[in-house]
Amino acid sequence: MEDFFQQLTNGLTIGSIYALVALGYTMVYGVLKLINFAHGDLFTIGAYLGLTLLTSMGLSDRLGPFLGIIVLVLMVMGLLAILGALLDRAAYRPLRESPRLSAVVSALGASIFLQNTVMLIYGARSQAYPADIIPMTALDIFGLYIPVARILVLVVSFILMAALYLYIQKTRVGTAIRAAAIDQGAARLMGIDVNRVILYVFLIGPALGGVAGVMVGLLYGQIQFTMGWAFGLKAFTAAILGGIGNIPGAMVGGILLGIIEALGAQYISIAWKDAIAFGVLILILIVRPTGLLGERVADKI
Amino acid sequence: MKKFLFLAMALCFLWSTAEAADTIKIGLMAPLTGSYASEGKEMKQVVELLAADLNAKGGLLGKKVELITDDDGSDAKTAALAAQRLTTKGVMAVIGTYGSSVTEASQGILNEAKIIQIANGSTAIRLSEKGLKYFYRSCPRDDEQGKVAVAAIEKMKVKKVAILHDNSTYAKGLADEVKPQLEKKGMKIVFFDALTKGERDYSASLTKMKGAGPDLVFFTGYYEEAGLLLKQKKEMKWTVPFLGGDATYNVDLLKIAGKDAVAGFAFVMPSLPQYLPSKQAKDFLAAFKKKYGTEPTSPYSVLAGDGFRVITAAIAKTKTTDPDKLADYLHTKFKDKDGLTGTISFNAKGDRVGDVYRYYKFDSMGNIVLQK
Amino acid sequence: MNKKLYIYGAISVLLAVAPFFLNAYWVDVLNMIGIYAILALSLNLIVGHAGLFNLGHAAFYAVGAYTAAILNTKFGIPILWLLPASALAAGLFALIIARPIIHLRGDYLCIATIGAGEIVRIALINDIFGITGGPNGIFGIARPVVFDFVIRRPHEFYYFIWLFVAVTIFFFRRLENSRFGRALNYLREDEVAAEGSGINTTHYKLGCFVLGAAWAGMAGDIFAAKMTIIAPESFNFWESVVMFAIVILGGSGSIPGVLLGSFLFVGLPEMFRDFADARMMIFGLAMIIMMIFRTQGILPPTPRTYPVEITEKARVHG
Numbered sequence: 001m002e003d004f005f006q007q008l009t010n011g012l013t014i015g016s017i018y019a020l021v022a023l024g025y026t027m028v029y030g031v032l033k034l035i036n037f038a039h040g041d042l043f044t045i046g047a048y049l050g051l052t053l054l055t056s057m058g059l060s061d062r063l064g065p066f067l068g069i070i071v072l073v074l075m076v077m078g079l080l081a082i083l084g085a086l087l088d089r090a091a092y093r094p095l096r097e098s099p100r101l102s103a104v105v106s107a108l109g110a111s112i113f114l115q116n117t118v119m120l121i122y123g124a125r126s127q128a129y130p131a132d133i134i135p136m137t138a139l140d141i142f143g144l145y146i147p148v149a150r151i152l153v154l155v156v157s158f159i160l161m162a163a164l165y166l167y168i169q170k171t172r173v174g175t176a177i178r179a180a181a182i183d184q185g186a187a188r189l190m191g192i193d194v195n196r197v198i199l200y201v202f203l204i205g206p207a208l209g210g211v212a213g214v215m216v217g218l219l220y221g222q223i224q225f226t227m228g229w230a231f232g233l234k235a236f237t238a239a240i241l242g243g244i245g246n247i248p249g250a251m252v253g254g255i256l257l258g259i260i261e262a263l264g265a266q267y268i269s270i271a272w273k274d275a276i277a278f279g280v281l282i283l284i285l286i287v288r289p290t291g292l293l294g295e296r297v298a299d300k301i
Numbered sequence: 302m303k304k305f306l307f308l309a310m311a312l313c314f315l316w317s318t319a320e321a322a323d324t325i326k327i328g329l330m331a332p333l334t335g336s337y338a339s340e341g342k343e344m345k346q347v348v349e350l351l352a353a354d355l356n357a358k359g360g361l362l363g364k365k366v367e368l369i370t371d372d373d374g375s376d377a378k379t380a381a382l383a384a385q386r387l388t389t390k391g392v393m394a395v396i397g398t399y400g401s402s403v404t405e406a407s408q409g410i411l412n413e414a415k416i417i418q419i420a421n422g423s424t425a426i427r428l429s430e431k432g433l434k435y436f437y438r439s440c441p442r443d444d445e446q447g448k449v450a451v452a453a454i455e456k457m458k459v460k461k462v463a464i465l466h467d468n469s470t471y472a473k474g475l476a477d478e479v480k481p482q483l484e485k486k487g488m489k490i491v492f493f494d495a496l497t498k499g500e501r502d503y504s505a506s507l508t509k510m511k512g513a514g515p516d517l518v519f520f521t522g523y524y525e526e527a528g529l530l531l532k533q534k535k536e537m538k539w540t541v542p543f544l545g546g547d548a549t550y551n552v553d554l555l556k557i558a559g560k561d562a563v564a565g566f567a568f569v570m571p572s573l574p575q576y577l578p579s580k581q582a583k584d585f586l587a588a589f590k591k592k593y594g595t596e597p598t599s600p601y602s603v604l605a606g607d608g609f610r611v612i613t614a615a616i617a618k619t620k621t622t623d624p625d626k627l628a629d630y631l632h633t634k635f636k637d638k639d640g641l642t643g644t645i646s647f648n649a650k651g652d653r654v655g656d657v658y659r660y661y662k663f664d665s666m667g668n669i670v671l672q673k
Numbered sequence: 674m675n676k677k678l679y680i681y682g683a684i685s686v687l688l689a690v691a692p693f694f695l696n697a698y699w700v701d702v703l704n705m706i707g708i709y710a711i712l713a714l715s716l717n718l719i720v721g722h723a724g725l726f727n728l729g730h731a732a733f734y735a736v737g738a739y740t741a742a743i744l745n746t747k748f749g750i751p752i753l754w755l756l757p758a759s760a761l762a763a764g765l766f767a768l769i770i771a772r773p774i775i776h777l778r779g780d781y782l783c784i785a786t787i788g789a790g791e792i793v794r795i796a797l798i799n800d801i802f803g804i805t806g807g808p809n810g811i812f813g814i815a816r817p818v819v820f821d822f823v824i825r826r827p828h829e830f831y832y833f834i835w836l837f838v839a840v841t842i843f844f845f846r847r848l849e850n851s852r853f854g855r856a857l858n859y860l861r862e863d864e865v866a867a868e869g870s871g872i873n874t875t876h877y878k879l880g881c882f883v884l885g886a887a888w889a890g891m892a893g894d895i896f897a898a899k900m901t902i903i904a905p906e907s908f909n910f911w912e913s914v915v916m917f918a919i920v921i922l923g924g925s926g927s928i929p930g931v932l933l934g935s936f937l938f939v940g941l942p943e944m945f946r947d948f949a950d951a952r953m954m955i956f957g958l959a960m961i962i963m964m965i966f967r968t969q970g971i972l973p974p975t976p977r978t979y980p981v982e983i984t985e986k987a988r989v990h991g
Contacts, residue, residue, distance in 0.1 A: 003509070003512050006508045007509075010505045011505070013502065116334070119334075124338030124339035124341075124342055125339035125553060125598070128553065128556035138536055145536075145537050147536040221528075221532055222528060224499070227501065265506060266512075270496055270505070
């Protein structure tokens with residue numbers, strides 16, 4: 001039983017990171033119906049930029065670890081938002097009116113390009129975050145060891161997700177994003193500048209991916225130029241699991257995927273962990289063809 | 302399509318006419334892209350350094366040595382094409398490559414073309430069991446490493462062992478090699494499973510392993526995962542000792558895990574030049590540091606350098622580039638006492654003989670200490 | 674029409690004599706292009722004609738390759754005789770996998786096929802049923818033999834592979850114009866209308882999945898024969914991505930487009946080899962640029978035209 005709860009917390013941590021990355025997929029998908037395969041690599045770039053800023057500017061020395069990390073996260077979010085908008089401008093916008101799958105191939109090309117650019121700039125060796133920023137202590141809660149760093153990651157991602165949810169639900173821009181996601185044409189007729197909405201989506205999604213990258217760097221200490229591919233695929237799976245295009249769905253999907261993986265590893269096999277996760281995904285899709293929280297799309301008659 | 306073909310043909314003609322015989326061409330096949338790109342790039346650095354050094358001293362048989370590097374992408378298919386490409390470029394020997402299955406895809410092609418191949422990182426046993434005349438390797442085989450690992454585990458006096466690999470050819474091979482030997486010695490294998498390479502979070506694997514209650518964990522995979530495992534094990538306050546295979550060591554291991562987490566971590570590995578007394582090793586280290594600013598991080602890149610030294614020494618000694626004469630010489634007479642990783646000679650299968658493996662341990666200051 | 678025929682004729686002749694002018698390496702590159710052309714043409718049926726978003730085609734390729742490799746190494750059955758076995762195994766596997774997920778829409782189908790592909794790869798790596806050899810894969814697969822002649826060298830494989838490509842082109846060309854092919858196109862354009870016109874969409878979707886998978890299975894057999902060793906890493910997600918990108922980049926639904934796509938996708942990274950570690954970056958950039966300038970693919974299919982003979986009667990009334 002103790003193992004069960006330990007695995008639950010393990011799953012929760014990795015799941016909250018999946019969820020943060022999944023938000024980027026789901027927001028872009030919601031508005032553009034495009035699977036942005038380069039999103040995983042934006043996440044990687046976030047991790048690398050975080051490392052550069054951290055070591056070159058000495059943020060945590062100058063501002064203390066707490067404030068330092070907040071400033072770092074904000075800077076990475078800003079940079080990634082710019083990069084996301086640039087990516088949209090260069091690789092996706094010219095394909096707005098063309099078949100959807102063409103944009104998917106452009107996204108794949110962008111993914112290869114970004115991943116290899118990171119390799120050429122930073123080198124192929126994995127890089128390490130300075131180890132002493134987040135304390136390596138663990139809390140002992142009823143015999144469960146939960147490292148403080150993991151609790152921090154959990155708290156930060158929940159705050160971000162809640163903030164995003166409120167932003168989407170309560171503000172004008174959020175309403176516009178939701179409107180454009182439901183029907184672009186109708187939104188346009190209602191006076192919503194859809195191009196602006198798309199710009200916002202490409203600012204917010206990559207920014208959240210960037211934060212996830214920094215958190216992975218801080219938490220696990222090691223980053224690699226290829227990691228976006230694996231994280232991206234998992235996050236995309238999470239987005240689909242929750243119902244792609246649906247923001248709370250991405251959060252639920254991410255956390256659920258993390259927990260399925262951890263429990264699958266514990267009770268079946270570590271080596272089969274990913275296969276179990278995909279198997280569960282397929283089963284869920286058979287029962288609920290549009291994911292857990294996805295709207296049922298009525299067939300047009 | 303037509304344009305492409307014409308272009309392709311034109312390029313081929315250009316390349317084939319560029320083939321002049323005033324240099325000795327040696328190929329290097331290494332993973333320059335893909336997940337092992339860092340190892341591959343260092344292999345290239347090491348061999349380029351040695352080649353430049355050799356040419357500065359007057360080259361071989363009065364000719365310059367020309368190095369032709371090709372990317373195998375850590376992928377069997379790309380490697381087969383890379384090997385094919387090297388055969389068309391007039392190389393007389395190929396150094397490389399790293400992964401065993403990747404090397405295997407190139408073996409047949411190079412052997413058929415009578416090109417001597419000296420693999421530097423492929424430790425799978427079966428590679429040299431096929432009776433290929435022109436295949437050698439400067440790294441030892443998995444069974445050799447298995448023996449050293451088993452001996453080290455025996456000395457630790459443990460009863461329950463967990464074995465963790467990562468489902469790569471190499472790690473699985475080593476795990477499979479060690480498991481029955483430990484069982485024969487009366488130890489119990491309480492855990493045998495594989496993690497997924499390239500992830501960050503291994504806490505689920507660690508939690509499960511901890512539940513099995515081993516006295517020792519033997520991890521046969523690579524250093525990136527080893528570093529993360531050590532760090533996360535420390536975070537969980539789990540104090541079980543860890544033993545690693547030879548791919549778990551890299552200078553970066555310390556950086557990833559931090560010196561607290563790495564203290565007490567033991568591993569088996571071919572000797573690094575840093576720990577060899579010979580003048581060649583020291584000179585090489587100094588030259589490498591001067592040119593690239595750091596010490597080599599991986600034993601396998603140094604083994605690639607040894608492969609280059611072996612083939613060039615054999616050519617200098619036999620005064621020929623005839624593959625048959627060189628193959629005979631390497632199989633029977635070759636002996637280099639001053640290799641960068643210790644004494645080098647080969648048996649009839651082309652495997653390196655002699656005990657290459659050493660057993661090391663990290664102390665609490667993050668230094669590596671050779672264990673007797 | 675005639676002009677096109679000349680172009681295709683010229684290309685065929687060029688391909689037929691190419692090995693006499695190329696060295697072993699470039700012939701081998703053409704071999705790889707041929708194998709990918711077969712794979713992409715089989716995927717083109719699913720993605721291009723039926724419009725089903727399949728990003729797990731490597732699974733069927735893997736099933737075919739492993740079927741051939743296991744039967745060849747265990748029972749010594751010649752690899753060429755195993756072509757039907759590979760096709761059957763891959764087709765059957767596709768039927769089992771696709772049946773429950775075929776009704777999923779667009780991107781949900783995409784992730785389900787990715788999942789299926791990953792499950793297959795993980796199963797192969799974990800040595801499922803103890804017959805796949807785990808991460809080592811299967812080695813020692815026999816070379817193909819045609820009338821006592823062992824196909825061994827690159828230029829011998831070249832004619833074997835490209836003959837198969839020719840057969841594939843012929844087959845899919847016929848299929849395109851058949852009732853089956855036209856039904857798939859209808860279904861892609863408007864599923865509801867197709868259903869309404871009496872097309873059993875589930876049947877047709879399943880049929881094209883199974884047929885495409887079976888063809889990919891045969892490509893797997895050829896790949897196993899060519900490499901003589903196969904390992905799970907040759908069938909990872911990236912392979913599915915490559916096949917998919919070839920179809921879309923070349924021109925979804927167009928056979929010449931898909932062929933050209935194979936040339937570009939396999940050929941370009943080889944031509945960029947001199948850029949060493951920057952070659953994949955340049956390749957990614959090239960992908961974006963090609964897609965931006967040819968949003969429909971490089972050679973999109975030409976709209977179907979049917980020559981209508983104007984009869985005397987029609988002219989009078991018209």
